[in-house]
Amino acid sequence: MPSNYPGFKYGADRETVSAAKVKALESLLIEKGIITSNTVDSILGYFETEMGPFNGAKLVARAWVDPDFKARLLADCNAACEELDFPQGMSGAEGEHMRIVENTPEVHNIIVCTLCSCYPWPTLGLPPYWFKDPTFRARVVREPRKVLSEFGVELDDSVQVRVWDSSAQIRWWVLPMRPEGTDGMSEAELAALLTPEAMMGVATVKV
Amino acid sequence: MKLQHNLGGLEGLDPINTETQVFVEPWEQRIFGIHTAMMALSNHLGDSLPDYAIEEVPTEFKSFWTWGHLRMGAEGMHPFDYFRLRYYEKWLGGISGFFISEGYITQEELDARTAELLEDSEKAAAPLPSGGAAEIDAQVLKYLQEGDSPLRELPTPPKFSVGDRVRVKNVSPGDHSRLPGHLKGHLAEVVLVYEGAFTYFFPTEDGIGVPMPVYSLAFKNEEIWPESLTEPNSLYYNDIFEVYLEAV
Numbered sequence: 001m002p003s004n005y006p007g008f009k010y011g012a013d014r015e016t017v018s019a020a021k022v023k024a025l026e027s028l029l030i031e032k033g034i035i036t037s038n039t040v041d042s043i044l045g046y047f048e049t050e051m052g053p054f055n056g057a058k059l060v061a062r063a064w065v066d067p068d069f070k071a072r073l074l075a076d077c078n079a080a081c082e083e084l085d086f087p088q089g090m091s092g093a094e095g096e097h098m099r100i101v102e103n104t105p106e107v108h109n110i111i112v113c114t115l116c117s118c119y120p121w122p123t124l125g126l127p128p129y130w131f132k133d134p135t136f137r138a139r140v141v142r143e144p145r146k147v148l149s150e151f152g153v154e155l156d157d158s159v160q161v162r163v164w165d166s167s168a169q170i171r172w173w174v175l176p177m178r179p180e181g182t183d184g185m186s187e188a189e190l191a192a193l194l195t196p197e198a199m200m201g202v203a204t205v206k207v
Numbered sequence: 208m209k210l211q212h213n214l215g216g217l218e219g220l221d222p223i224n225t226e227t228q229v230f231v232e233p234w235e236q237r238i239f240g241i242h243t244a245m246m247a248l249s250n251h252l253g254d255s256l257p258d259y260a261i262e263e264v265p266t267e268f269k270s271f272w273t274w275g276h277l278r279m280g281a282e283g284m285h286p287f288d289y290f291r292l293r294y295y296e297k298w299l300g301g302i303s304g305f306f307i308s309e310g311y312i313t314q315e316e317l318d319a320r321t322a323e324l325l326e327d328s329e330k331a332a333a334p335l336p337s338g339g340a341a342e343i344d345a346q347v348l349k350y351l352q353e354g355d356s357p358l359r360e361l362p363t364p365p366k367f368s369v370g371d372r373v374r375v376k377n378v379s380p381g382d383h384s385r386l387p388g389h390l391k392g393h394l395a396e397v398v399l400v401y402e403g404a405f406t407y408f409f410p411t412e413d414g415i416g417v418p419m420p421v422y423s424l425a426f427k428n429e430e431i432w433p434e435s436l437t438e439p440n441s442l443y444y445n446d447i448f449e450v451y452l453e454a455v
Contacts (some may be wrong), residue, residue: 008291017321018299020331022319026237027336028312033267036246036339037320039347040240046351090350093246096356113277114215114387117280118292126239129226132294134214136223141389142216142428145438150223161441165215167385168421168446169357169405197227 048143050087051095052125056173057194058084059100059123061187064178074102074175081122094171095122101164102175108155109162110148110201111172112140120171124196131200141165174201181207183198210286212380213388216432235295242302245272247350248343251408257353265340270309275409275416277301279383296385305323359418367422371397372455375447381412386451394432394455398444399423405448414450421448 011017029035062084063070073080077098077139081090089095101109113119114137119127130136140147144161148154155161164172176198183189197203230236249272252259280301281289289297306312324331367373373442375390385407410416424445428437 015234016230017325018232018296020321020324021303021317022234022237022241022299023324023331023335024317025299025306025312026241028316028320029241030336032311033265033339034311035241035244035266035268036341036343037335037337038339039244039375040237042344043240043243043347043351044236046348047314051351089354091356092352092354093243093350094354095356096354111383114389115212115385116274126229127435129228129231129294130224133224134211134290134303135220138214138217139220139223141443142432142436143438144441145221151225159440163441163443165387165443165445167387168448169407170421170423170446187336194445199328 042085046089047121047126051089051092051122053123053194053196053199054191055081055086055090056120056123056196056199057191058086058187060175060194060199063175064182065187065189070102070175073100077123085101086122086178090122093121095116095120097169098123098171098173100173100175101162103177105159105177107160107162108148108201109164109174110140110144111164111166111174112137113166114138114141115167118166118171120173123155124173124199128196148202151197153204173199175199175206176201176203179205179207209282209380209388211282211284211289212384212386215387215389216436218436230295232295237265238295238299238302242277242298243351245270245302246274246355249273250349252355255355256358257348257349257355259349259353261346264342264346266343266346267311270305272305273408275407276305277382279409280304281359282380282383294418310346317422355408357405357407358403359406361420362418365400365420365422366454367397367400367420367449367452369397369400373397373422373424373452374455376451376453378451382412383409384413385411385415385448386413387445389431390426390445390447393426395424395426395430395445395447397422398425401446407448415448419449421446422452 007207030037063073077100078091117127117132144163193205247414248266249269251271252261279296307314375393378393404418405421406418407415
């Protein structure tokens with residue numbers, strides 16, 4: 001991963017030093033009884049198997065095939081999560097108050113957190129690098145169409161772009177449009193089409 | 208003004224880096240995990256809505272640690288360092304500094320352990336020390352599953368209603384703020400008054416951290432930036448704590 005800006009100088013040992021520092025810290029915290037030797041691994045495992053973008057994908061696929069469910073999801077995301085068979089935790093850490101906004105032919109939504117990287121962990125997992133990068137956070141609020149085009153999404157001027165900045169306690173995400181040519185697909189097949197980027201509003205769903 | 212509070216709308220930046228990985232180096236996962244464990248073991252969880260018996264958890268961690276503490280570290284940095292350092296590099300510095308300032312470890316022992324790992328590749332590749340009380344990890348899992356909702360009873364009715372025009376106050380952010388600086392002084396329309404009141408746990412100098420209403424505001428881009436710099440047909444929504452707003 002290159003630096004964000006080539007004008008800053010970094011030592012060749014940049015990552016080695018950080019890796020040593022964090023290992024030193026983690027080993028001291030274990031020795032001092034603050035965390036256990038398993039704490040960090042179990043947290044990482046939770047986001048690999050329990051809470052991740054696969055949950056959001058299931059919700060979107062259900063919303064695509066069931067208009068009544070879609071209405072409930074848009075009205076109360078946390079309550080709608082209870083209807084599907086998810087592991088415990090959909091209203092847990094960073095998912096306590098989630099809201100989803102719907103893309104339509106007239107409106108395209110994008111999420112951002114200009115102050116940090118607030119993100120709905122239970123439905124989308126942990127945020128990708130680009131979402132945390134200051135360049136995205138700075139640019140998308142003023143020139144969302146230009147940013148979208150760099151992600152490969154071109155929008156007509158007739159489509160209203162709505163940018164949702166999570167500066168308080170709500171965690172936003174996006175219900176993308178169902179692509180054409182998916183009429184016969186099962187919910188599982190539809191869910192497999194979804195990416196975190198589509199559920200953040202910087203990609204369209206492709207078949 | 209701190210540059211890191213005023214990111215929105217900066218000109219002259221590079222194309223977007225579209226890297227989709229969450230962690231771009233393996234070590235970044237470890238500092239993410241340490242931060243999340245601190246969130247899960249924070250002493251304030253005894254007062255949270257989920258039933259956490261936090262005082263009974265056999266961890267030596269007895270401090271108050273929330274997103275506010277982590278963010279304050281990044282927001283308080285020299286602005287050039289903020290941009291020089293990658294996201295999790297900022298976390299690593301802030302979290303290490305916190306454990307030192309709270310007296311859990313010393314700078315000397317952290318430096319010595321780091322030097323040992325850098326000098327000896329066998330040690331660097333060796334497994335972490337083993338052990339620790341299972342109840343610690345049970346509390347961490349419970350926190351992940353039950354969270355820490357900031358929703359509280361409304362102390363007073365919301366000052367503003369849907370459709371009101373409001374102005375974002377020009378407050379000094381202090382060490383930490385949840386007010387994007389590029390909104391200051393600008394007008395917006397209230398599009399939603401969230402039900403209830405929201406705390407932030409962490410009391411900031413600029414007034415959040417006690418339960419208060421939060422609003423979804425819609426800003427017209429030409430209200431914030433010169434028209435020549437804006438794009439057609441877009442709206443910018445922001446969730447803003449009431450203390451940051453005034454009537455027009």
